[in-house]
Amino acid sequence: MSADIKSSTQARPPFFERHAAKLGVALPVVTLAATLGLWEFYIYASGTPAYKLPAPSDIVKATISGWSILFSSLLVTLRIALLGLLSAVIGGVVIAILFTRSRWIEMCFSPYAVILQVTPLIAIAPLLNIYFGFEATIYLSAFIVGFFPVLSNTLTGLRSTDRGLVNLFALYGASPLEILFRLQLPSALPYFLSGVRIAGGLSLIGAIAAELVSGAAGEGTGLAFRITESGYRGNIPRMFAAVLLICLCGILIYAVTSLVSWLLLRRWHESALRQDA
Amino acid sequence: MNQAVLSAALAEAMPSPAPLVSLRDVSKSFDNGTVALEALSLDVFEGEFLSLIGPSGCGKSTALRLLAGLSQVSGGSIDWRDPARGERGRDIGFVFQEPTLMPWASVEANAALPLKLLHLPAGEIRLRVEQALALVGLHNFRSAYPRELSGGMKMRVSIARALVTRPKLLLMDEPFAALDEITRFRLNDDLARLQSELGCTVVFVTHSVYESVYLSSRIVIMAARPGRIVHAIDIIAPLPREEAFRRDPLYGAVCAEASRALHDAMGSADHL
Ligand SMILES: Nc1ncnc2c1ncn2[C@@H]1O[C@H](COP(=O)(O)OP(=O)(O)OP(=O)(O)O)[C@@H](O)[C@H]1O
Numbered sequence: 001m002s003a004d005i006k007s008s009t010q011a012r013p014p015f016f017e018r019h020a021a022k023l024g025v026a027l028p029v030v031t032l033a034a035t036l037g038l039w040e041f042y043i044y045a046s047g048t049p050a051y052k053l054p055a056p057s058d059i060v061k062a063t064i065s066g067w068s069i070l071f072s073s074l075l076v077t078l079r080i081a082l083l084g085l086l087s088a089v090i091g092g093v094v095i096a097i098l099f100t101r102s103r104w105i106e107m108c109f110s111p112y113a114v115i116l117q118v119t120p121l122i123a124i125a126p127l128l129n130i131y132f133g134f135e136a137t138i139y140l141s142a143f144i145v146g147f148f149p150v151l152s153n154t155l156t157g158l159r160s161t162d163r164g165l166v167n168l169f170a171l172y173g174a175s176p177l178e179i180l181f182r183l184q185l186p187s188a189l190p191y192f193l194s195g196v197r198i199a200g201g202l203s204l205i206g207a208i209a210a211e212l213v214s215g216a217a218g219e220g221t222g223l224a225f226r227i228t229e230s231g232y233r234g235n236i237p238r239m240f241a242a243v244l245l246i247c248l249c250g251i252l253i254y255a256v257t258s259l260v261s262w263l264l265l266r267r268w269h270e271s272a273l274r275q276d277a
Numbered sequence: 278m279n280q281a282v283l284s285a286a287l288a289e290a291m292p293s294p295a296p297l298v299s300l301r302d303v304s305k306s307f308d309n310g311t312v313a314l315e316a317l318s319l320d321v322f323e324g325e326f327l328s329l330i331g332p333s334g335c336g337k338s339t340a341l342r343l344l345a346g347l348s349q350v351s352g353g354s355i356d357w358r359d360p361a362r363g364e365r366g367r368d369i370g371f372v373f374q375e376p377t378l379m380p381w382a383s384v385e386a387n388a389a390l391p392l393k394l395l396h397l398p399a400g401e402i403r404l405r406v407e408q409a410l411a412l413v414g415l416h417n418f419r420s421a422y423p424r425e426l427s428g429g430m431k432m433r434v435s436i437a438r439a440l441v442t443r444p445k446l447l448l449m450d451e452p453f454a455a456l457d458e459i460t461r462f463r464l465n466d467d468l469a470r471l472q473s474e475l476g477c478t479v480v481f482v483t484h485s486v487y488e489s490v491y492l493s494s495r496i497v498i499m500a501a502r503p504g505r506i507v508h509a510i511d512i513i514a515p516l517p518r519e520e521a522f523r524r525d526p527l528y529g530a531v532c533a534e535a536s537r538a539l540h541d542a543m544g545s546a547d548h549l
């Protein structure tokens with residue numbers, strides 16, 4: 001009898017399981033479309049003016065009409081955020097390697113890494129602004145918030161090398177550099193990549209937050225400034241448009257870092273394997 | 278049993294060559310006070326297949342690690358016949374209890390690791406890895422990743438990796454412990470064949486009396502607390518043996534003797 005039940009469930013797995021992949025895409029899209037539709041309809045039906053709450057179509061229109069301004073600001077923000085992320089990645093990995101090389105270095109400097117992490121960026125950005133100026137502040141902020149996740153994840157990765165493999169390398173007389181490059185760094189890769197994924201999002205947030213706080217204006221400003229500026233001018237649809245672009249940027253960074261991570265790990269690491277692949 | 282005794286007498290009568298390596302009164306204690314080995318003396322002769330059996334915790338793995346230079350003796354000495362072979366384990370292959378493969382590297386790259394660490398030219402490495410993988414029957418899986426292999430296949434990669442350097446001495450720590458009986462028998466046969474083909478010396482740790490009797494030219498039984506040798510049996514049947522050996526009266530007799538010795542060794546240990 002139990003065999004009967006088993007074969008019947010095998011023949012017809014539950015609806016959700018059979019269509020999991022398609023539903024994973026379809027459901028969020030439907031939800032989003034429904035929300036936007038309701039929003040649009042509510043604005044239309046209630047006659048709410050765009051300067052109070054713009055309809056989705058107003059936001060799209062504002063994005064298109066303000067494209068040249070918004071796009072150049074987008075590039076500014078994105079460039080600084082990515083530069084910060086890149087420095088955070090390089091800095092985090094180098095410091096993590098130094099920490100594993102020497103207990104002394106770690107004891108001397110690890111408190112500062114923690115201080116960097118726990119101090120709210122919003123609190124130090126105005127100070128940085130005074131000493132380093134507007135552009136450097138944004139860059140430093142993107143760097144500071146991205147640095148810690150990379151450092152701590154890479155450190156965990158470097159320390160979780162398999163004891164057996166360490167013995168094996170010792171057996172064949174591997175040099176410290178060979179152990180680093182052939183054993184420790186590959187072992188740390190999955191941890192490092194998940195640190196980079198977190199840091200990617202944070203760097204964008206850091207760049208935007210620093211720009212908002214430092215209150216920069218004028219030429220070569222990023223999306224955060226466009227939000228403040230549009231707010232002063234009462235151009236609410238453009239505020240939304242800027243937020244939309246920031247959001248898309250974040251998604252883009254997440255997608256790229258996830259893709260890189262998947263490409264590097266898909267052959268061997270559990271996190272990148274599909275079930276039953 | 279009589280034959281085993283006779284073989285021991287014969288071995289004594291023959292002029293014995295200098296051992297490949299000898300442990301002289303070796304003791305090993307750890308920082309936490311555990312005495313893993315005490316006054317252990319053991320000669321390993323060229324070309325022999327030596328098995329260590331004994332209760333859990335009697336220091337079998339510790340003895341292998343000392344031989345491999347992965348750990349240092351607390352007392353006594355380890356003397357190599359050829360002192361120039363140095364501290365680097367160039368001439369030693371070690372198969373750990375776990376496959377211990379690099380998950381990010383293909384079968385081929387895993388097997389090539391020792392040669393890369395010894396900085397051999399790339400062409401030479403490719404050739405030797407190919408040979409080693411063919412020996413363990415994995416040449417068709419050279420570009421697979423460890424996670425795509427079964428437990429037995431991973432173990433064979435680990436064996437191939439230990440063989441690529443063509444070591445004089447092969448140390449194996451319960452290499453087949455985690456495998457089912459069929460796979461284990463097959464790998465036993467593979468190993469016996471490999472050893473006689475390559476002419477290397479093997480020191481083999483196992484919990485299975487039957488496995489050790491089937492494979493070995495000599496069995497050493499150890500007891501725990503402190504780790505020491507309590508009994509040794511020479512098995513004169515020539516290597517490699519085949520399935521028929523499992524029905525040989527000698528096989529039965531040695532199994533019985535080894536089991537009894539092992540049982541006594543277990544009894545002498547305090548029960549945990
Ligand atoms: N690194 C270590 N630190 C402290 N004690 C250790 C260490 N390694 C082993 N020991 C102790 O040394 C003794 C011998 O250990 P060993 O691993 O050699 O035993 P074994 O004979 O291989 O046992 P098993 O058959 O269970 O693998 C044990 O009592 C163990 O607790």
Ligand SMILES: [Mg+2]
Binds near residue numbers: 337338339450
């Ligand atoms: Mg052991």
